[in-house]
Every structure is written in structure tokens, then in C-alpha cells.
Amino acid sequence: MILPISIIAFQIIALLVSITIESFLFRKQLHWTRQDSVQYVTAANLITSVILWLFLFGSEGQLPQWIRFRIISLILFSSSFESFDDIPIDPWIVIGFILTYVLVCFIKIKILDILKVSTQPIEDLSEQDITESDSTFVLRVRLAFSQDDREKNKTVFLGNLLSVIAVLGLMFLQLLFN
Amino acid sequence: MLKQIQDIIQSFWQFAKPAFDAPTAYSWQGLARLTLFSFIVAVICWVLGIDWVRDFSSTLGQVFLIFTVQWWGVHYNFKLIPWVTGALVSVLFFGNLTGTIPQAALITWPLFSGVIAVLPDFTDRNLELHSPKPEKRPSIVTLLSTQALISCWLQLLFVIQAWTEDYPALLSDDLDGNVVAIELETRSPQGVEFLNAIAVELETTLVPLSWSEVQKWMQPANREENLTGVVVSAADEQLTPLERALWDVEYQLLNQASGYRLQFTASWNGPQSSVGAPVHRKICQIREAFQAEDDFQTAVVDVECDRAQKLDIPPNSEPNQPVE
Numbered sequence: 305m306i307l308p309i310s311i312i313a314f315q316i317i318a319l320l321v322s323i324t325i326e327s328f329l330f331r332k333q334l335h336w337t338r339q340d341s342v343q344y345v346t347a348a349n350l351i352t353s354v355i356l357w358l359f360l361f362g363s364e365g366q367l368p369q370w371i372r373f374r375i376i377s378l379i380l381f382s383s384s385f386e387s388f389d390d391i392p393i394d395p396w397i398v399i400g401f402i403l404t405y406v407l408v409c410f411i412k413i414k415i416l417d418i419l420k421v422s423t424q425p426i427e428d429l430s431e432q433d434i435t436e437s438d439s440t441f442v443l444r445v446r447l448a449f450s451q452d453d454r455e456k457n458k459t460v461f462l463g464n465l466l467s468v469i470a471v472l473g474l475m476f477l478q479l480l481f482n
Numbered sequence: 483m484l485k486q487i488q489d490i491i492q493s494f495w496q497f498a499k500p501a502f503d504a505p506t507a508y509s510w511q512g513l514a515r516l517t518l519f520s521f522i523v524a525v526i527c528w529v530l531g532i533d534w535v536r537d538f539s540s541t542l543g544q545v546f547l548i549f550t551v552q553w554w555g556v557h558y559n560f561k562l563i564p565w566v567t568g569a570l571v572s573v574l575f576f577g578n579l580t581g582t583i584p585q586a587a588l589i590t591w592p593l594f595s596g597v598i599a600v601l602p603d604f605t606d607r608n609l610e611l612h613s614p615k616p617e618k619r620p621s622i623v624t625l626l627s628t629q630a631l632i633s634c635w636l637q638l639l640f641v642i643q644a645w646t647e648d649y650p651a652l653l654s655d656d657l658d659g660n661v662v663a664i665e666l667e668t669r670s671p672q673g674v675e676f677l678n679a680i681a682v683e684l685e686t687t688l689v690p691l692s693w694s695e696v697q698k699w700m701q702p703a704n705r706e707e708n709l710t711g712v713v714v715s716a717a718d719e720q721l722t723p724l725e726r727a728l729w730d731v732e733y734q735l736l737n738q739a740s741g742y743r744l745q746f747t748a749s750w751n752g753p754q755s756s757v758g759a760p761v762h763r764k765i766c767q768i769r770e771a772f773q774a775e776d777d778f779q780t781a782v783v784d785v786e787c788d789r790a791q792k793l794d795i796p797p798n799s800e801p802n803q804p805v806e
Contacts, residue, residue: 307639308635311638312635340620343620347627350624350628350630350631351630353631354627357634358634361634364641373753376652377755379642380645380655380753380755381755419619419620422616423616423617423619423620
């Protein structure tokens with residue numbers, strides 16, 4: 305059996321970096337408490353990681369062979385790209401990267417909405433009339449999906465961008481020291 | 483002998499008695515008794531060959547064991563008990579009697595453990611369900627998602643196992659520093675194994691032929707097709723279906739005064755640890771030889787190959803120039 309310690313260690317470091325950057329930003333921009341920002345951002349990052357892993361497991365058999373080989377090289381040899389010249393600037397990769405980025409931001413926004421809605425008293429959240437027929441759970445889910453806090457969404461996009469830059473920076477550092 | 487067995491049972495009972503000494507029926511010791519009773523019934527049914535009662539009793543025993551262990555852990559405030567109970571639940575659902583750990587049991591272990599760890603937040607002392615306190619919810623989500631992430635990492639182990647089954651060449655690459663290999667047999671590079679298989683196939687094909695047949699076999703018009711056939715047979719023998727398309731094999735006929743000197747080079751184009759496909763080379767000599775047999779000299783075909791080796795230089799920079 306092969307334990308991919310390198311990729312697991314890298315993910316742990318990437319998560320720690322992302323959580324630090326994003327929770328700091330949330331505290332500064334949205335004036336969340338330190339505890340709230342760390343807890344919510346940690347949960348959002350962990351769930352997003354799980355969703356991305358599940359997506360990888362579900363799709364890796366269907367991916368084009370060259371992408372599959374890049375992933376295998378990255379996980380087994382930590383060498384998806386051997387040199388800076390080796391990084392393909394393929395339009396499909398750029399589009400895929402942007403789509404993944406937007407999807408990750410959207411998932412994080414909704415997870416934060418759900419967490420925020422689930423931890424606050426329902427009276428504070430709803431400006432609409434609470435109908436008797438709605439259970440608290442259904443109402444909370446409905447409220448979570450109807451949240452549209454522009455400032456928070458912007459912060460999520462910015463935080464995620466900074467995290468991606470930091471993680472890419474780590475990858476380049478690894479490449480340099482290889 | 484009987485006395486000794488009696489002594490062993492007595493001393494074991496003295497040791498285990500506190501665990502079964504129930505202060506009340508509603509205690510973990512009471513459940514431990516039920517567990518023991520169920521397993522004893524299962525063993526008796528196993529001896530008597532009553533399979534369905536054996537299976538039922540052993541499943542019931544496992545369920546009681548899970549509750550016993552969890553209750554014991556809560557009683558003694560053992561913080562890691564959900565992970566012990568989670569393992570037992572995984573084994574109950576996905577385990578078998580073969581002694582191996584099934585994939586599903588290993589992957590679901592953290593998930594079951596996480597659910598068990600957060601259960602107290604969803605129940606009160608009378609085991610009635612309620613929503614967890616709002617301030618507890620983020621930590622519950624964090625705990626569950628951590629466990630889900632660990633499950634993903636465990637799933638990754640099995641995905642990697644599938645990759646190495648599809649592409650065994652990965653195992654002979656340089657994995658040091660990136661992965662920890664457990665119980666992995668040391669193996670020759672797949673390129674060497676493949677070239678050895680080609681050599682065996684070449685020998686099997688040529689040795690039964692006469693020298694004139696070999697000359698015909700090696701004529702430029704036939705050589706390409708014949709050697710391709712040898713390589714394809716060796717690939718079928720040695721490589722997995724997915725790996726076959728990733729090996730490039732080239733052969734060159736090198737200069738030689740008599741007979742033939744064939745150089746095979748195999749290069750791997752799949753995932754690898756370093757830049758450039760690793761190239762392995764093997765050279766085979768095909769000669770006419772004579773065997774003494776009842777005062778007669780019989781002409782036979784001799785195929786002799788050297789050890790396959792990894793090339794550090796491009797294969798075309800051989801000192802011996804190809805014929806064509």
C-alpha cells in the first residue's frame with residue numbers, strides 16, 4: 305500500500321494558509337469575531353476540499369489521459385510540472401481553472417450562509433413573516449439560499465484569490481527547491 | 483490436563499470478572515454480559531453448524547459490543563472512544579471473517595466516528611433527539627468535515643492502488659520522499675521486465691527454427707513484421723492493457739561479422755518522477771551454433787541476450803552503428 309504523505313502534507317499546509325488568510329480578511333472586512341471567522345472559514349474550506357476530492361474521484365476515470373497523468377505525477381511524485389516552461393498555457397486549462405475558482409467561491413459563500421443562518425436566532429434573520437407551515441429547518445435552509453450579502457461575497461472572492469495566490473506561491477517554491 | 487484448563491478458565495474469570503460485574507442491569511457491565519452471552523451462543527451454534535443462529539448471535543454480539551465500548555468510554559471520559567466505536571461500527575457493516583480490512587470499512591471509519599462523536603449534541607440524557615445548540619453547530623460541521631476529508635485521503639489510498647495496478651511501471655519509479663510505501667515488494671524496473679519478456683519471446687520463436695529459416699525470418703522484408711509480433715506477444719505477457727500503449731519499443735540491427743545483433747530499447751511515456759522517458763536497452767545475439775550429437779555436428783540457433791540496463795545516454799549514440 306502506498307501512503308501519499310507528500311500530497312496530504314501539502315493539503316494540510318494549504319488549508320492552514322487559506323484559513324489564516326481568509327479568516328483574517330473576514331475579521332477585518334466584515335467585522336466578524338475572531339472565533340466566528342476562524343470557525344466558519346475552517347468549515348467552509350474543509351467542505352470545499354471534500355467536494356473537490358469527491359469530484360476528482362468521480363471524474364478521474366473520465367478525464368483525458370494527459371490530465372490524468374498530470375494528477376498521478378502530482379500525487380505520486382509531486383512533479384506535475386518539472387519546470388516553469390513545462391506549464392501548459394492551454395485555453396481549456398485557463399477556463400477550467402477559472403470555472404473551478406468561481407465554483408469554489410460559490411460553494412464557500414453558500415456554506416458560510418448556511419452556517420451563519422444556522423447559528424443565529426431565526427427572528428433576527430427573517431424579515432418576512434414566518435408561516436406556521438414551515439419547520440425551522442426548512443425556513444433556515446430557505447433563508448440560507450436566499451442570502452445575498454454583496455460585501456460578504458466580495459470578501460469571499462478576494463479571500464479565495466489571495467489563498468490561491470499563496471498556495472500557488474508555495475507550489476512554485478516547492479518547484480524551485482526541487 | 484483437565485485441572486490445568488480449569489485453572490486457566492478460573493484465573494481468566496478472576497481477571498475479567500470486574501468487567502462483567504454489573505452494579506445494575508442499566509450499566510455498561512450489563513451490556514458486556516449480553517455481549518459475552520451472544521458470542522458464546524454464536525460459538526455453540528458454530529460448533530453445532532446452525533449457521534443462521536450463529537450469524538444472528540454474532541451480529542447481535544457485535545451490536546452489544548459497540549454499545550458496551552461506547553458506554554465504557556463515556557463512563558471513564560475516554561476522549562478517543564468515538565474512533566474506537568466507529569471502527570467497530572465499520573467492521574459490523576462492512577467487515578468479514580477473512581481478516582483483511584475491506585475498502586469500505588476503512589473509508590467509512592472516520593465518518594462513523596465523526597457521527598458518533600457529535601451524537602451527544604443531538605440527544606439529551608434520556609436519549610431524546612433535539613437540535614444541537616447554535617453555538618455548537620460550527621464545531622460540529624468542522625468535526626464532520628474533518629472526518630470526511632480523512633475519508634477522502636483514505637479513498638485516495640485505494641485510487642493509488644488502482645493506478646499502480648493499471649500502470650505497474652509507477653512502482654519501479656523513484657517514489658522516495660513523496661509517498662510512504664508499506665509492504666511493497668522491491669521489483670526490477672518495468673522496462674527491464676518488459677525487455678526480458680521480449681528476449682524470452684525471441685528465444686522461444688527462433689530456437690526451434692533452422693538457421694536458414696532464421697535468415698529468412700530476419701530478411702528486411704519479414705523482419706519488421708516478425709519482430710513486431712515478438713514485441714506484441716511480450717507486451718501481452720508482461721504489461722497491463724493500459725500500460726501497453728505507453729511503452730515505445732525500438733529495435734536496431736547492429737553490425738556483426740556473423741549472425742545478427744539486435745538491440746531493443748524500451749522507453750516509458752507514462753507518469754514519471756523526472757524529465758525524459760527512462761530508456762532501457764537489451765542486446766541479443768542470434769548465431770548459428772553447432773551441437774555435438776552422436777559423433778555428428780547438428781546446427782542449432784543460439785539466442786543469447788545480455789542483461790537489460792538503463793541508458794543514461796540516448797540509444798542512438800551507440801558505439802556500434804546500426805546496419806540500416
